[in-house]
Amino acid sequence: MKRKGRRRAVFIALAGILTLLLTAVAVLLVVSGVFAKPHYLQPWEQGYAQRFTDPRVELAAHGLLAASGHNMQPWVIRLDEQNPMSFELFADSQRLTPGADPYARQLMISQGTFLEYVSIAGEQLGYGAEVELFPEGEYEEKNLADSLDMKPVARITLTKQAPVASRLYPYLFRPDTNRGAYREEPLTGEQLRQLQNLNESKDMTVSVTQDGPDLERIKEYTSKAAVVEAGVERVMQETETIFRSNEAQKNKYRYGFSVEGQGTAGIKRHLLQGLVTLFPSLNRGEAAAKQYITSAEASIGNSPAFAMIVTADNSRVSQVRSGMLYSRLTLEAHRLGLALQPLSQALEEYDEMKQVYSSIHHSYAASGGTIQMLARVGAPLKEAPLSMRRNVMELVPAE
Structure with missing residues (x-):
């Protein structure tokens, strides 16, 4: 009888521990948001960019997938109201990281990563993308934040052309970094x-x-x-x-x-x-x-x-x-x-x-x-998870 009692006590104790563990796991999963839909991954879908009828926005949706310092995605797109095939890229002064990047060098590199993705996507989709860097001159370094808002990094002018299959285009949709x-x-x-x-x-x-x-x-x-x-x-x-x-x-x-x-x-x-x-x-x-x-x-x-x-x-x-x-x-x-x-x-x-x-x-x-x-x-042992990306329309400020 004593053995049966001890076994029962052990069983009850183990059941209690298991219940606590399962409860703890359930709490962690709920707090994490296990049932939430990951809207932050939508831009990685190959059909995402095709939702936009404006070719400038469609190409910007591809540029959004490029690498950026601290994954800040520091890009602002201003659409030319007079020319439906032209837009300008600005560096977002609200996304500076002065601690790690005091001279905004990484911020500028991030502008380049975006532009190259746009160019490759344009080639695939039938648009030549002529990129003119700093069309209004370079920044006033002593007043950099304001200068970022006033002077574009690049002016991109699109021309319709025959699509050219790019060997690199499929890889736009792969995670840029694997740690x-x-x-x-x-x-x-x-x-x-x-x-x-x-x-x-x-x-x-x-x-x-x-x-x-x-x-x-x-x-x-x-x-x-x-x-x-x-x-x-x-x-x-x-x-x-x-x-x-x-x-x-x-x-x-x-x-x-x-x-x-x-x-x-x-x-x-x-x-x-x-x-x-x-x-x-x-x-x-x-x-x-x-x-x-x-x-x-x-x-x-x-x-x-x-x-x-x-x-x-x-x-x-x-x-x-x-x-x-x-x-x-x-x-x-x-x-x-x-x-x-x-x-x-x-x-x-x-x-x-x-x-x-x-x-x-x-x-x-x-x-x-x-x-x-x-x-x-x-050569990676495993594929890296996809990282967060903003809605491309957040890059296009309302006038």
Whole structure:
């Protein structure tokens, strides 16, 4: 009788624990928003852009899928009222990230990534896209925020032409960044050739490093940069501010960071979102800094190669053009079965990063050029989740 009593007590205790666990899981799933429709993923649908009869908006809907610094999607489109085949691209001054990007260099690169996606989509859909950079002159740097609002980055003029199937177009709909694990093997000779031959400009270079001391040196620079950034409170605060912890926030804001950025998907994503929503301290302060360093070191250590874009100068035009080249690099990498993850920390220009910035430039841009983009490259073990994207009409302000 005593044995039966003990067994019954154990069974009741286990049933109670299981009930608590199931209840906790259910709470986390509900808090995460497991039943919410992910409207923030609609722009990734290939039919999304086709909803818009205005070809300028249709192409902008493709540009929206491009990579951008901090996933801020800092683009404003102004449609020409006189010419239905012309529009201007402005950098959104409301989406500056002065902590990590004090001189708005990454903001300008993000304009270029958008423009290249527009051009590739235009080619596929039967529109030539003539891009004129800074048609009203470059910015007044001492009054940059106002200047961003007043002067367009580019004027795009469309001409109707026969559609040309683009080998890169299908890859517009793939996630631009993969922070997950890559295969250990180096790139093939053909992959190297295709990536390094993308650039046709004499004042820009694309290089891919995957051997010996250079590979280890770049890993050292990027690891140091991650530690530095994690210790700069104002920079980490920017990241915390644009972190979306659950489905409701992602549907409301549709830009910034979320747990998918670390490759978390499926039920694990919802459990983690629920935890971070209920316990925000998990993603703040020292805990966030430690997690950031751990994640960065895992990515950097698992990098068979690095790609670098270097320009002869650091003008606004060069920054935009390097973004255009980076988009082409990303899409070509996808076509070759590869993935990229930008490692922009070592290239950031605030005071605390000065030593790392100077060191990496001394090693790889000693002739006075500027490293505009640095990314890890490799064959991914898993497909990356799609990230948030805004409604394209948010880019077109009502007059």
